[in-house]
Amino acid sequence: MDNSQQNSPETVKVHIGGRDFNLLCPPEEQKILLAAAESLQAEITALQGNSSTPKVSLETAAVLTALNLTDELMRRGADPADSESSIDVQHLIDKIESALED
Numbered sequence: 452m453d454n455s456q457q458n459s460p461e462t463v464k465v466h467i468g469g470r471d472f473n474l475l476c477p478p479e480e481q482k483i484l485l486a487a488a489e490s491l492q493a494e495i496t497a498l499q500g501n502s503s504t505p506k507v508s509l510e511t512a513a514v515l516t517a518l519n520l521t522d523e524l525m526r527r528g529a530d531p532a533d534s535e536s537s538i539d540v541q542h543l544i545d546k547i548e549s550a551l552e553d
Contacts, residue, residue, distance in 0.1 A: 467492050467547065468499075468509035474546050484546075491516055491547065517544050 460475035465488035476484045494516040499507055507515070 468495050468512065470509070472547070476546075488547075494519065513547065 458477050458479070460477050461481070462473050463476045463481050463484055465472050465474060465485065467488055472488075474484065491513070495509065495512040498512045498515055
């Protein structure tokens with residue numbers, strides 16, 4: 452298999468907020484995507500399951516989770532404007548937001 456075929460995106464199915472999302476992802480990034488989806492699901496579950504807050508929609512929970520993750524990156528000293536890790540996070544957020552729009 453040549454390198455272009457090896458790096459071509461494949462469909463990865465993730466389950467977030469009670470919904471399945473089929474996302475295109477290069478094979479070398481699939482492990483990170485799956486871990487990110489699992490972490491996102493845990494954060495959303497925590498937000499939606501918190502009895503001290505009113506029931507929030509999946510969209511609201513996703514936005515709040517994105518804000519929480521960005522805040523965490525910033526507190527760790529990452530510059531969200533030019534950090535390579537924040538670019539990866541933003542790429543995943545964009546994929547999830549696009550899937551939520553469907």
